[in-house]
Amino acid sequence: MARLPQLRQELTLTPGAATPDGAPTWMLHDPAANRFFQLGWPAFELLSRWPLDDPLAIVEAVNRETTLTVTPDDLDALVRMLRQQSLLVAATAADTARLEHHKAAQRTSRAMWLLKHYLMIRVPLWHPMPFLRAAARHVAFAYRPASWLIVAAVAMTGLVLVSRRWDEFVHTFHGYADWRGLIGVGIALGFAKVLHEFGHAFTAQRHGCRVPTMGVALLVMLPVLYTDTTEAWKVAARKDRLWIGAAGMLSEIALAAFATLAWSLLPDGPLRGGAFLLATTTWIATLAINASPFMRFDGYFLLSDWLDMPNLHDRAFALGRWWLREWLFGFGDPQPEPCSASRRRFLIAFSFATWLYRLVVFLSIALVVYHAFFKLLGMLLFCVEFGWFIVRPIWRETQATWQRRDELRWCRETRRSALLGAAAVAFFVVPWHAGVSAPAVLAPQRAQGLYTVAAGYLADQPPPARDGQRVRAGDTLAVLASPDLEARLAAATASEALLHWEVDQQSFDERLQQQGTALARRWDATRQTVAGIQAEIAQLTIRAPFDGTVQTGDDPPAPGTWLPRGERVYDLIAPGGVKGDAYVGEDDVARLKAGQSAVFVASLPELAARDCRIDAIDKVNVATLDAPSVASTYGGPIPAEPNAKTRQLVPLQATWQVRFGGCDGEAGIGREVNGTVQLGAGRQSFVGEGLRFVAAVLQREVGF
Structure with a gap:
């Protein structure tokens, strides 16, 4: 030139x-x-x-x-x-x-610009340099070592005092579990983040940097504050750059220290509640968000300055892509930048950790976006989020490799990649996956609970049946004595005897003759009353309806125990035979049919697995769960909630009941047992299963 x-x-x-x-x-x-x-x-x-x-x-x-x-x-x-x-x-x-x-x-068009930037849109609101210069002398005390010694002392004192009242401190949160608590948390976080950003700004100004703007950034439409401290890169001393990057988190930690001490000293009231919110939300948000080096927050810039590597993410990603290409295809490309072996290993591991972290974060954001809007828009935004931030980078890397396909040659790396690719195809595409795993309940073929029909105390003669006692149909298991029924029977019997005498004397007594046939009808009604009470008393005798074994539970009632009406006293289990009920989702029920195998594995390790077969499959999904133990309300795997009126358990997703039986040898069991059943079904691939799941979600959400 x-x-x-x-x-x-x-x-x-x-x-x-x-x-x-x-x-x-x-x-x-x-x-x-x-x-x-x-x-x-x-x-x-x-x-x-x-x-x-x-x-x-x-x-x-x-x-x-x-x-x-x-x-x-x-x-x-x-x-x-x-x-x-x-x-x-x-x-x-x-x-x-x-x-x-x-x-x-x-x-680009507005739509494309919004697509690229809606995850983080910055809106500058203020040029703070005149204010920072004017107020610098008022905050100079915060940069003296004595100030941080005081903060450390306050933090230790506050933690010691809180540890002595830890239960009270933890349960303070329950007072903010409503919309007022959410507003309080928002105000506390807002105050802490303002202090956080001014910590960055004052520290950057103190080290000779210009802070051009402060404002609000829309993080997935959620407003957060930001401070432009880009000029920190011109600070030569690494220690000073580290102070600029850490100033925001240190400000929040100092605020949390003073708020913790304030909670211990203040009386109950709004001020103490505000101190609690500041003491808890500030450091949790700092550790969860700002300290992470995997996104471009404070933790990233601190790590970048600590390693003295500007553009840490880009350089780590370049090394990660280089290592991945070399490991998979052995192109023989030179290393993107020279560095020591230990730093190279760290940067490669950091790049993969960042990719995994971002995958989880972007998937979470996509799900939040999906649920935060109405069906169609939520699903559209989910697809945009998933496609742009997850599928697009993978597709671009695949394209870059495909453009270099002429450079591929058979070597150790390509042979290994071919074997891994073939294994992945065999695992995900080949329809080898068979069987449906579902929660199930295995119960005796014939079992019945025996209840009290009226309140009374358990009589000692005859002796009540014992747990495990074998009985025959009609045997007496227990007799209840009801003073109320006995008093009613005595009164009714006396009334019946009087009316009987009056009916016999009616032809000789002029006064009784005036009552005519009404007296006979009253006598008939009284006799029916006596018979009804006698029938109720007869029902106080609990008898075995069929041959079986008695179960009394963990706490059998003793003679003389008062039992209320409707109390379950015994379970009678018939010998031999079991039956099972499995609960299957809508994605798998179409693959099942009667006659297929069913292997039940009990939740109790001492019980062996049972080989059974499918007897029947319900034509429609269940409206209520008859087995409460499989419902999420009682710790089971099926999401369910009680009906507000009937209190019956209603499943929150379409669930079909599959009945199985014919279990090996028909050996009976003593009570219901929860577990998991593996149901034989037609083979399918994981890819096909995933496609059906996506199609079902699309059909359900779009409303086709």
Whole structure:
């Protein structure tokens, strides 16, 4: 090149932090875009001689005046970088055309812009530098060591006092389990985040950085505060950059320390409740969100400064992609950047951990978006979130590998990848997966609970039946004595005897003759009353309806025990035979049919598995669960809730009842047993199962 292009006059060049191997660096700042570029020693020496305006003279001056050896190619590469980043003055028509082409390439529709940025949209609200300069002297105390010694003492004191009243502290949360508590948590978090952002801003201003804006960022439409501290990169000392990055979290921790002590000292009331919210929500939010290095929050910048690696994510991702391509295909590409073996291993592991973390986060956000809106919009946003942030990166990496397919050759890596790919296809695509696992209840073929029909105490003669006693149909198991029924029977018997005498004397007594047939009808009614009471008393005798074994439960009633009406006294189990009920979801019921195998595995380890067969499958899904033990209300696996009117358990998802029996040898069991049954079903692949699940969700949510 004959002459060098001119640099933009507003660019600034300041010393930067040394690289891990000790080489000096410089930071080139573009104030228009508020971007920073880290330059090495050769680039700095070339830029410092730019006014020579002669490429050959600049190269010769660098080689003559320093220990470096540079070539015109190095200068050409620097010029290309400056031109690509729009750091040169646009002096020709070609430069203008290039800028217009770059602008056109960056221009997108509003829908595409929203698609790319709706996860995080920044809205600058304030230029805080005049306020920060004016208020700096008022917050200078926070940067003295004595202040943090006081914070540490306050934190220790507060924790000691809270530990002595830990139960009271924990149960304070129950007073905020309503909408007022949510408002309180929002106010506490808002106050803590304002303090957090001002911690960053004042610390950055103290170390000579300009804070151009503070404002609100919409994180998946949830407003959060932000502070632009990009100029922290121009701070040469790593320790100072670490203080800038940690200032927000340290501010919240200090606030939590004082709030914890305040909770211990304040009386019950709104102030104490506010102290509790500040003491709990601040440090939890700090650890859960800000301290994470996997997203671009404070933890990321702290780790980046600690490792002295700007653009940590991009550099780690480049190493991760390089390692993955080499491990899978053995392309033989050079390492993206030179670094030690230990740092390379750390960055590769960090990249995979970040990808896994983001996969979980983006899936969670997609589910939140899906449930936060009405059906159609929620499903559309879920697809956008899942496709853009999860499927799109995988697809782009697959495309990049496919474009290099001509470079593939058989080697150890490609053979290993082919074997792993074939195994994955066999596992997910080949229909080898068979059987349906479902919660089930195994019970005796014939069993009946025996209840009291009226309140009374248990008589000692005859002796009540014992647990495990074998009885025959009609045997007396227990007799209840009811003083109320006996008193009613005595009164009714006396009344019946009197009316009987009056009926016999009616033909001889003129007064009785005046009552006519009414007297006989009253006598008949009284006799029926006596017979009814006698029948009720007869029902107080509990008899075995069939041959079987008596079960009395863990606490059998003793003679003389008062039993209320409707009390379950015994369970009678007939010998031999079992029956089972399994509860299957709508995705699997179509694969089942009568006659298929069923293997029941009890939840009790001492019981062996039972080989059975499917007897019948209900044609419609169950409206209520007859076995409460399988409902989530009682710790079971099927989501259910009680009906507000009938209190019966209603399943929250479509569930079919599958009945099975014919279990090996018809050996009976003494009571109901919960467990899991493996039902024989047609073979299918995991891919097919997943596609059917997606189709069912689409059909249900869209309402086709």
